[in-house]
Amino acid sequence: CCPQLEGLCSFLQLSTCPEHLLVCFCSWLLALTPDLSYTSAAILAEQLFLRRVLSLTQPPSRHLMAALASFCSKYSQPFCRVLVAAVLQEPGEGAEQTKLVCELVEECLEPDCVRLVLSQVLEVPLSEKLLPVAQAVLGRQVRGPPLFPPRFPCQLQQCWSKNQLSSPLVALFQEVLPPELFDLLVLTLCRQAPAFATSLNYAKLVTAVLTMYQSQVS
Numbered sequence: 001c002c003p004q005l006e007g008l009c010s011f012l013q014l015s016t017c018p019e020h021l022l023v024c025f026c027s028w029l030l031a032l033t034p035d036l037s038y039t040s041a042a043i044l045a046e047q048l049f050l051r052r053v054l055s056l057t058q059p060p061s062r063h064l065m066a067a068l069a070s071f072c073s074k075y076s077q078p079f080c081r082v083l084v085a086a087v088l089q090e091p092g093e094g095a096e097q098t099k100l101v102c103e104l105v106e107e108c109l110e111p112d113c114v115r116l117v118l119s120q121v122l123e124v125p126l127s128e129k130l131l132p133v134a135q136a137v138l139g140r141q142v143r144g145p146p147l148f149p150p151r152f153p154c155q156l157q158q159c160w161s162k163n164q165l166s167s168p169l170v171a172l173f174q175e176v177l178p179p180e181l182f183d184l185l186v187l188t189l190c191r192q193a194p195a196f197a198t199s200l201n202y203a204k205l206v207t208a209v210l211t212m213y214q215s216q217v218s
Contacts, residue, residue, distance in 0.1 A: 009047035019063035026070040042078035056096040076113040102136040131201035
């Protein structure tokens with residue numbers, strides 16, 4: 001069905017449709033049952049967003065951000081594999097694209113996809129534009145409980161805010177890097193240190209690693 005879906009997207013001109021209609025279309029997608037297959041979701045992520053995101057020269061509109069957040073809420077894996085990967089591999093600075101990925105990491109993506117983004121960063125040669133993305137990923141890692149986690153049962157919010165929950169339960173709501181991914185991050189930072197000797201973003205990233213994972217860095 002992939003060629004047919006691509007043909008349908010082209011016929012409907014989804015890659016260039018007005019952005020307010022994009023929000024409505026994504027809302028309709030989320031309501032579909034059964035869910036889209038991974039392949040279909042990946043095709044739609046490309047058709048709906050890739051051209052728009054790669055052509056950004058200013059911050060995305062609220063409609064585009066709403067559509068991106070909506071799509072990510074259900075199909076974040078194919079979204080990251082298609083769109084985030086394309087942004088990370090795109091040559092040049094891509095300032096607006098980098099800011100967009102950082103915002104998605106900080107606000108929209110589930111923990112497993114946040115880790116996927118970091119693995120994607122580490123798969124390509126490290127560059128100045130990728131450093132803020134890695135920094136955004138670390139910003140989602142263990143750093144003490146928030147006021148209360150999203151969708152946290154309201155009857156437990158008071159205990160959470162007073163830090164009275166047991167350690168195992170608190171750990172369920174903390175995000176940590178898998179050891180192999182953390183080791184790869186540290187190894188990459190060490191190897192690339194000479195190339196970023198004067199980079200403020202590199203210094204911030206190293207500081208974040210040393211602060212959050214001081215017991216694991218020797």
